[in-house]
Amino acid sequence: MAIIECVPNVSEGRRTEAVAAMADAVRAAAGVRLLDVQSDASHNRSVITLAGDAAGVERAVLALVERAAADIDLRTHRGEHPRMGAVDVVPFVPIDGVTMADCVALAKKVGAAIADRFAIPVYLYEEAATDPGRKNLEDIRRGEFEGLAAKMTAPEWKPDFGPAAPHPSAGATVVGARMPLIAYNINLATNRLDVAKKIAAAIRQSSGGFRFVKAAGFKLEDRGIVQVSMNLTNYEKTPIFRVFEVVKREAERYGVQVLESEIVGLVPAAALNAAAEYYLQIEGFKPEQVLENKLKT
Amino acid sequence: MAIIECVPNVSEGRRTEAVAAMADAVRAAAGVRLLDVQSDASHNRSVITLAGDAAGVERAVLALVERAAADIDLRTHRGEHPRMGAVDVVPFVPIDGVTMADCVALAKKVGAAIADRFAIPVYLYEEAATDPGRKNLEDIRRGEFEGLAAKMTAPEWKPDFGPAAPHPSAGATVVGARMPLIAYNINLATNRLDVAKKIAAAIRQSSGGFRFVKAAGFKLEDRGIVQVSMNLTNYEKTPIFRVFEVVKREAERYGVQVLESEIVGLVPAAALNAAAEYYLQIEGFKPEQVLENKLKT
Numbered sequence: 001m002a003i004i005e006c007v008p009n010v011s012e013g014r015r016t017e018a019v020a021a022m023a024d025a026v027r028a029a030a031g032v033r034l035l036d037v038q039s040d041a042s043h044n045r046s047v048i049t050l051a052g053d054a055a056g057v058e059r060a061v062l063a064l065v066e067r068a069a070a071d072i073d074l075r076t077h078r079g080e081h082p083r084m085g086a087v088d089v090v091p092f093v094p095i096d097g098v099t100m101a102d103c104v105a106l107a108k109k110v111g112a113a114i115a116d117r118f119a120i121p122v123y124l125y126e127e128a129a130t131d132p133g134r135k136n137l138e139d140i141r142r143g144e145f146e147g148l149a150a151k152m153t154a155p156e157w158k159p160d161f162g163p164a165a166p167h168p169s170a171g172a173t174v175v176g177a178r179m180p181l182i183a184y185n186i187n188l189a190t191n192r193l194d195v196a197k198k199i200a201a202a203i204r205q206s207s208g209g210f211r212f213v214k215a216a217g218f219k220l221e222d223r224g225i226v227q228v229s230m231n232l233t234n235y236e237k238t239p240i241f242r243v244f245e246v247v248k249r250e251a252e253r254y255g256v257q258v259l260e261s262e263i264v265g266l267v268p269a270a271a272l273n274a275a276a277e278y279y280l281q282i283e284g285f286k287p288e289q290v291l292e293n294k295l296k297t
Numbered sequence: 298m299a300i301i302e303c304v305p306n307v308s309e310g311r312r313t314e315a316v317a318a319m320a321d322a323v324r325a326a327a328g329v330r331l332l333d334v335q336s337d338a339s340h341n342r343s344v345i346t347l348a349g350d351a352a353g354v355e356r357a358v359l360a361l362v363e364r365a366a367a368d369i370d371l372r373t374h375r376g377e378h379p380r381m382g383a384v385d386v387v388p389f390v391p392i393d394g395v396t397m398a399d400c401v402a403l404a405k406k407v408g409a410a411i412a413d414r415f416a417i418p419v420y421l422y423e424e425a426a427t428d429p430g431r432k433n434l435e436d437i438r439r440g441e442f443e444g445l446a447a448k449m450t451a452p453e454w455k456p457d458f459g460p461a462a463p464h465p466s467a468g469a470t471v472v473g474a475r476m477p478l479i480a481y482n483i484n485l486a487t488n489r490l491d492v493a494k495k496i497a498a499a500i501r502q503s504s505g506g507f508r509f510v511k512a513a514g515f516k517l518e519d520r521g522i523v524q525v526s527m528n529l530t531n532y533e534k535t536p537i538f539r540v541f542e543v544v545k546r547e548a549e550r551y552g553v554q555v556l557e558s559e560i561v562g563l564v565p566a567a568a569l570n571a572a573a574e575y576y577l578q579i580e581g582f583k584p585e586q587v588l589e590n591k592l593k594t
Binding site: 003005033035051095096180240241244258259260261262263265266267268269272273275276278279280281282283284285289290291292293294295 | 300302330332348392393477537538541555556557558559560562563564565566569570572573575576577578579580581582586587588589590591592
């Protein structure tokens, strides 16, 4: 069966009963499973993770938007995280038996439905973007809810679907398709923050590193060590093992060893298998050789 | 759902219609899937791979024994591979949501049923063995079908279940539980067979190497290279990555590089994940972090 993951971000992270009602709306949808809800009070934002087939995910997202639009008013919303909508962003992620093109098609279908049913303007982003200027979420969201009405008067910010002005209380929603994101940290056996920062700069796209790496250097005060904290946004094109090897090599430059690494949250099996293939120099490996995959087919 | 793999070896690898009838007997059982059938004419033997829950696997094995006992006569059977039964050996393998103890219990239950229903003597081996002298299949099978009647007169070769003499045409069957077996080869960038043989000797249990490795050195004539060919019989206790690293290091001793490795047939996901964890130095990794596993639960 095709599996699509969806990770809507909603602009509510403080009123637990409102978050619970949104989670319930997802849970009640057929053909989908609620995997995780993470609320952040200072961001006043929650990240909801769900998965299922295309029809199930569509049902769940529309139920979530209905609930969020009724409960959230951006005019009174305050929080540290940038946002422009009650349901701020809805990425669809291909997991199994489904292509990126399928997720792009689903993003367009769900985006059109959100605009039609709730009169909320919708922008398509990432792989679903209709214009290079709309690929990055940050560009679409710049100015946030407070600047949205003025921004939308410009012809280049006409939404992909729905009215050419913000929804009064629910703002606008960004819908799209992207690869699974892997949150990956490498801890260094040193307390030298400058080393972590230099390595982060070397590997992240923004300063000349890998195309699909975002990275920053941090101190882990309690442990007296430093961390290169990363988001890997396309594990097929920028695989974990290549990033790890470069971090290790760069650390050597400063006489520093890698202490350990950690995967935060979920990782697709294919990303781990690729690391095993690389290091064991396995030739001609096929996913069907994994016993669990064979049993599924 | 609990998944047990079962890999019965039957003493028929030439008459395709007889093999097909045995495969059909497995296929017809509820709660089980036939994954693979490999026949070898010179061995005159077939390896059947199936998987399912305990009840399904039990049903399939009993149906297979019934078919094989009706179709195979060891008195006229010839083949290169050692054998003592129509269904020669039946290993149960824990795959998912099931322990080795569960597979041992299943081996005893199915072994008793084979003896009861078909009057075939049954020996328990590997993890299900009732005596250290019966752990190894080779020890139980020594003397083969032709020597079995004489061997069974000795008190130490009284079977675990069933009559104290061979079934006239179906011999005896060995039933047990073991870890998944991984067929793993490492190809070396050299044509020096002595290097492959020395490395095989260094890593296999029989000559002082790893506890759960069987290995031999071969020439791949057509490619002008050599291969260290291995069976890894317990990937948890002797993991792939450790064997690979030692082969690589031993090869260096002779100025030889590892060209590539290959996994033949199936491999449990956990064996690949362990390699990723090792090389990426991942701390605190949990199987539930694999997205596909999370979706299953």
